[in-house]
Amino acid sequence: MDTKSNLSDLSAADDMKDKLIIAGKEFSSRLFIGTGKYASNKIMAQSIEASGTQMVTVALRRVDIQNPQDNMLAAIDRKKYLLLPNTSGARNADEAVRLARLARAATEINWLKLEVTPDPYYLLPDPVETLKAAEILVKEGFVVLPYINADPVLAKKLQDIGTATVMPLASPIGSNQGLKTKAAIEIIIAQATVPVVIDAGLGMPSHAAEAMEMGADAVLINTAIATAGDPVKMAEAFKKAVQAGREAFEAGSSGVKNQADASSPLTGFLRD
Amino acid sequence: MAILKINGEDKIFENSVPSTLKNLLESLKVDEATVVAEVNGQIIPRGNFQNTILRDGHKIELIRFVGGG
Numbered sequence: 253m254d255t256k257s258n259l260s261d262l263s264a265a266d267d268m269k270d271k272l273i274i275a276g277k278e279f280s281s282r283l284f285i286g287t288g289k290y291a292s293n294k295i296m297a298q299s300i301e302a303s304g305t306q307m308v309t310v311a312l313r314r315v316d317i318q319n320p321q322d323n324m325l326a327a328i329d330r331k332k333y334l335l336l337p338n339t340s341g342a343r344n345a346d347e348a349v350r351l352a353r354l355a356r357a358a359t360e361i362n363w364l365k366l367e368v369t370p371d372p373y374y375l376l377p378d379p380v381e382t383l384k385a386a387e388i389l390v391k392e393g394f395v396v397l398p399y400i401n402a403d404p405v406l407a408k409k410l411q412d413i414g415t416a417t418v419m420p421l422a423s424p425i426g427s428n429q430g431l432k433t434k435a436a437i438e439i440i441i442a443q444a445t446v447p448v449v450i451d452a453g454l455g456m457p458s459h460a461a462e463a464m465e466m467g468a469d470a471v472l473i474n475t476a477i478a479t480a481g482d483p484v485k486m487a488e489a490f491k492k493a494v495q496a497g498r499e500a501f502e503a504g505s506s507g508v509k510n511q512a513d514a515s516s517p518l519t520g521f522l523r524d
Numbered sequence: 525m526a527i528l529k530i531n532g533e534d535k536i537f538e539n540s541v542p543s544t545l546k547n548l549l550e551s552l553k554v555d556e557a558t559v560v561a562e563v564n565g566q567i568i569p570r571g572n573f574q575n576t577i578l579r580d581g582h583k584i585e586l587i588r589f590v591g592g593g
Contacts, residue, residue: 286591286592286593287591287592287593288590288591288592288593289591289593290591296591309592309593310589310590310591310592311589311590311591311592311593312560312587312588312589312590313587313588313590314531314532314585314586314587315531315554315559315586315587315588317530317531317533317552317554317586320552320553320554320555321553321555323555323558323588324589324590324591325558325588325589326558335589337589338592338593340592340593353567354560354562354567354587355560357560357567357568357569357570358559358560358587358588358589425593426593452593472593474593475593
């Protein structure tokens with residue numbers, strides 16, 4: 253092989269390395285954005301734009317018959333952002349499957365964030381019902397991105413039945429506590445055959461950077477941006493943190509040592 | 525008098541219920557492009573709203589996207 257083709261091979265490899273691929277679809281941004289809790293549709297749209305994301309989550313709820321004009325979807329440019337409907341509110345597999353089918357009827361796309369949370373206080377996902385729903389939805393042709401506790405055994409079972417990703421939580425939804433499940437997420441990443449998206453609980457850009465440095469493929473952020481003092485600025489901060497964390501992961505850590513390791517030479521000192 | 529159960533609540537009509545799902549959405553001032561509907565537990569594709577005949581006692585769910593994480 254001559255040098256020229258070697259170089260072009262290298263740059264092709266670099267391009268590949270930097271892209272996230274989920275179910276055959278390529279994403280250049282590794283930050284996904286939730287659309288809940290924004291003060292207005294306008295601030296939501298500006299924050300989405302500032303984040304550089306290419307995928308946004310939405311929920312399904314009954315139309316408010318007293319206020320039928322409210323339509324947040326109009327604020328999202330569907331040419332720029334892939335809609336990822338969630339099954340929030342589902343307490344079991346049956347409810348999640350019903351919401352999934354409604355979401356597909358509404359969007360004419362089959363991507364789905366599967367979440368089953370029976371308990372409204374802690375909002376922790378139900379592993380048994382999530383696996384049950386995932387089995388049904390994968391068979392029905394959905395691209396399933398399941399929200400799960402950071403359980404390596406469950407993550408493996410889900411990827412084995414054909415989910416497009418696994419999305420373990422960092423800490424409870426909306427808690428902003430950061431990476432409380434780090435040790436379990438390390439195992440999930442180590443055995444992953446599908447992209448690992450860290451979802452829920454990342455409260456600051458440093459948390460997102462830490463997740464990306466560990467080798468997570470992407471993160472999903474909602475509360476930390478939507479309820480920040482300046483959501484648009486926070487969206488931009490998360491964008492930079494996710495990029496920095498990913499680049500650090502690709503660059504490779506130089507490792508942690510127990511003792512000092514001088515950066516300046518230990519010879520040639522100006523003394524006798 | 526006729527009744528439709530819409531999103532869990534009874535809605536009473538003086539004479540008869542709107543003849544189709546499309547007519548119901550118009551009477552409620554709901555933009556059909558923004559909703560997905562179920563009639564008696566069956567999902568109605570958006571193109572079929574006009575052909576979906578409503579009768580007294582039908583259960584309707586009108587659902588749309590809202591912000592969520």
